[in-house]
Amino acid sequence: MEAVFRTCAQTGLKVHNHAERLIRVNAVAGVFSILFGGIAAVLVLLTRWPAVHLLDPASYYRALTFHGINMLIFWIIFFEVAVLYFAGPIVLGSRLAWPKIGWVSFFLMVAGSLLIDIAILQGRADVMFTSYAPMQAASHFYLGWILFAVGALVAVCNFFASLVVARAEKTYTGSIPLVTFGAATAGIIAVVTLAHGAIIYIPTWLWSLGIIERIDPGIYRLIWWALGHSSQQINVAAMVTIWYLLATLTVGATPINEKVCRSAFLLYILFINLASAHHLLVDPQLSPAWKIWNTSYGMYLAVLASMIHGMTVPASVEVAQRRKGLTKGLFEWLAKAPWGSPGFAALALSLVLFGFIGGITGVTFGAEQVNIISHNTLRITGHFHATVVAGTTLAFMGLTYYVVPLIFRRHLISTKLATAQ
Template sequence: MGLEKIKKVSNNEILPLTISKQESRLYMSFIYVAIISLLIGGLMGLLQTLVRSNTITLPWGIGYYQILTLHGVVLALVLTTYFIIGFQFALMGKTVGISLKQRKVAWLSFWVMIVGTVMAAITILMGKASVLYTFYAPLKAHPVFYIGLALVIVGSWIAGFVNWHQLFVWKKKHPGEKSPLLAFMVAINMAMWFIASLGVAVAVLVQFIPWSLGYAETINVLVSRTLFWYFGHPLVYFWLLPAYMAWYAIIPKIIGGKIFSDSLARLSFILFLFFSIPVGFHHQLTEPGIDPVWKFIQVVLTFMVIIPSLMTAFSMFATFEITGRRKGFGGLFGWLKHLPWKDVRFLAPFIGMLAFIPGGAGGIINASHQMNAVVHNTIWVTGHFHLTVATTVILTFFGISYWLIPHLTGRKLTPQLNRLGIIQTIVWTVGMTIMSGAMHIQGLLGGPRRSAFSEYGGTEQASNWIGYQLAQAIGGSILFIGIILMLYIFIKLAFFAPKGIEEFPIAEEEEDAEPTPMFLENWKLWIAITLALILFAYTIPFVDIIQNSPPGSPPFSWPIGN
């Protein structure tokens, strides 16, 4: 359906568009790759927990770091990126529309990403790229791995350009009007992604590819890590903001309520754009070569991101309470009773919200210099990662899938599949609680991350960790059952559920909410502030890093032995 089919209902409401079959095929293509990635990456994760607990030995010469790399790349990069882009394309198609030309370019983004994904996956499977998803130098992968990563990034940029053009065309047709909230959020997320991924793109193109091809004998390790973490921390918010989109604008519709404040939602996304990128040094607090003053400045900027997170929590629980009291539920917590606990579209994201409370607390610890020294490079960090991404984000993505997939495939979420989805959500929550909890505790006891049992088995410390490693194996096994359940539900919703019309739930704003100030859509200002913060946080320390490379080494070079 073209952009001309958008209908204006009132000053504050835009009638959602109908998604055509051609659009659905595009959006589902991204989601198909995501669900396949869930199965492959989940299996690799299960094998890791079994190896770490000394339950199994990998056969056929498969290396531990080979499956560790595959697990990280496939789940943290492939699954998330494909699902997010597919979901965001669906949001844009529903709210501002997509033209035939835009759809063709969107298909180009998909195929560029597919080619890059296949290239990277083949090198990992062949054992030529066991460098983990962070691909830290001086670990070196086959050039095809880095070229594949570059293509995935370029493909995602193409998708971002399509999203921006969709919003640009809509605004030309609706001068002086605020853009649909979800379209605004998608544009913010892709702007953040583009600015952040420039760092890893530079590292791959300027450093890693020439080095892996043999054109450069050395590589500056600190520069490469700095460029990665310039990208690596906003990557977390690239995963998180689509979940926030669902929390702000979709969950209220599912519970029978309305958006608490359009202005607050937009402001929180703008603040995420400001404070998610210039903070990468808090991942490098133990690394030499970076001035402690700049580490401190970026830690302060890191803590600023707590503000939009608290704004989101306030907005969500305000929506829950207002909706409950409007339905007649009184008392201090009586409004909790109205929440649709038996609706998996709500239950899965709600548990994800709850998981973000301890996940956010762990993030504060990781970003705090003294406390980070206790847990740095321990399996605590892995446990934190699984609370935030693998629980908060993934459970919300699961909750989205229960209505998005049948909507796109023209089928219905049946009561039976809804009940099975609730079971899947509970299984996932139990498995992740056991596994992540054991990781946190073992990390406090000094258990290392990224390590196989064979590397520390038989040591005195290993005897203190074995119980927690077995708990991780049990939790991982339960999680894999959850993955099988999700795969079954996906296949049913995509191919076998009864034909019908499933709602695409988009909430309206509260009638008495304050009007959204138009300055919130001053894109030039927000991008300028973001770039200014980045230049402030990175220019001087980055120049210092390059100027103080090892003696005799040219810029962007570091002897591999150091």
């Protein structure tokens, strides 16, 4: 298949047409997912409001499950696939390795997400977000998870194959850019995460068909959280990658020390998935040593990586601003930052809100005493809303305002409205 490129007039980036189309459809699918999840969120809110109490208990929990899966899984992973195709072929100026396979992966993800949503709306998947065994849903619910996980896994493989193509065709020199390196980090975490999803949902699907007699609940919980929480670690790596990209796009920032930044991404690869263990701290089958290592020593190395990124991104912005002559006092560089740009506003708010609300609360859950007190309370809900909404979604939307002109070739209706959002 012949590769066709165009050059963006604004950025000068070389855009492969097949990568461009796949970025579009994955981003749009993600936006539809957040729309569906948002509608369900309104229903949940109106039910929790005592004066309205809209839904009966069964419908409430279906809406809650629908909301969680569409927002935490579908929206995030569809958009992350778009980010991978952007950070690979577009940033490197290369072609997408397997365009047809890219479409296969997309349709697998769409089919999987629809099967899951349909099962929930039918009332045939009243097993909540975690779908813990021995609770059982309809077989097409589990089949949907398998299709979605396999489709996303294929998309990640397509991204890595595109890196090989770019290297072979010498579309760049030296090391891959930091943005691509960060996306590769997210891709590696995604491989581990999605593989666990396939590993646990394939036997569960066979169990729902009556082919397997039973699923061990303890093993299910252990493997499922390597999907459930680790999928949010893909978010973290992708979000930090977007922080660096937005810093460059908005103020022309470059990392002060790329080696340090890359080392922090490496810490993510090695340790960030261990944080999944804090969901299992009250599980009696796991040893105290396993729990302490994963949620203390192991997880803290991932926290160290986040702290490094949390300092290097604003530091790079400050250096870039001071190079422009904004050196008066301690904070002129910040006061005269491009706050009118939706990309910069999203970067600043995402970094602060994720770091101080989402990140810190997550670290405290690694302490067993705090975890036991917080387990199954609204503190958990507040934590992941602070990470996924205030952190990840805000960063993703900030990038969207740059992707729309570049990939969709459309102008924003109102920059002021985007900034206000």
